[in-house]
Amino acid sequence: MVYIGEAENIYKRLTQHLNQKDFWHEAVVFISKDDNLNKAHIKYLEHRMHAMACEADRFGITNSSVPTLSSISEPDMAEMEEFLDNATMMVSILGYKLFKELRKEEDKTGHQFHIHAARGANATGESTSEGFVVFKGTIIAKNMWIRARHLYSSSGRG
Numbered sequence: 001m002v003y004i005g006e007a008e009n010i011y012k013r014l015t016q017h018l019n020q021k022d023f024w025h026e027a028v029v030f031i032s033k034d035d036n037l038n039k040a041h042i043k044y045l046e047h048r049m050h051a052m053a054c055e056a057d058r059f060g061i062t063n064s065s066v067p068t069l070s071s072i073s074e075p076d077m078a079e080m081e082e083f084l085d086n087a088t089m090m091v092s093i094l095g096y097k098l099f100k101e102l103r104k105e106e107d108k109t110g111h112q113f114h115i116h117a118a119r120g121a122n123a124t125g126e127s128t129s130e131g132f133v134v135f136k137g138t139i140i141a142k143n144m145w146i147r148a149r150h151l152y153s154s155s156g157r158g
Contacts (some may be wrong), residue, residue: 002059002098004067006046023062028094031086037083043070043085044080049145052088056101102136117141 001023007013010029017024037045047069053061072080073079088099115123119141125134 001062003051003062004046004050004053005063006042006067021062028091030090030095040070040072041076041080041083043068044072044077046083048080048084049087052099056097056099058097058100058102 003017003021003024005013007066010031014027014029046067049068050061050063053059091098092100112124112126115121121139121141123138123140125132125138127133
């Protein structure tokens, strides 16, 4: 689940979401170091990031409405697109593939694996340069899911 938003006071906004939204555990925040982003710039970036995340269709977007697209000048738009490129690259470097589209079935290449186990597991995946991709529709054995949840929550990330 992902929420994409903007705020004038980020501390106040994060505190508000902490009290009202229970689906999140981590936040990525971009701020202006010298107040060179005005409200129209920020609304433009919010709209574009929301659109890019929707297009990538990797996570559920929890925004209750689509952010409005502010009208900005062509030079400002070019500057905001550069800011957007840098921001989305940073999000990716941090390990969040929010803006990267899921690979389509027809794009599959490399060595594919299929596992069908007696305990109910039925998995298909592929080795890629990013690691191992587990394909949609994969079913994990129930006792493995419980073990994975325990490991995840005891690692401090869950």
